[in-house]
Amino acid sequence: MIKKGQESIIKMLMDRIEKLKYSKDYLDKLDLDNLKKNILFVYIQNYIFSDFPLEDRQLVEIIKVSMPTLKKNIEQLIKQEYLTEISKRPITHIISDKLQEVLD
Secondary structure, three states, X not given: OHHXXXXXXXXXXXXXXXXXXXXXHHHHHOOOOHHHHHHHHHHXXXXXXXXXXEEHHHHHHHHOOOHHHHHHHHHHHHHOOOEEEEEEOOEXXXXXXHHHHHHO
């Protein structure tokens, strides 16, 4: 019984790692600057591996940019339909439904 549980977890992780590799390849082909790709990659990792959305203030700490720089880039990614704002307080974004469809 424990072995089945372990095998199930290993399969789930392997599937998610494959999805992450596919996502990285997909991002590499997009016509975006490196900062926007890094922002998207963090949001994609959060989508794949976490059940909780990532607040913008957390992302600032992860990618080491100022909040105004992050905000400007996120606004552009929203216009390009890669991200969606889901909360204003605290400001929180997730990858868009359109991007989720590509990755799933």
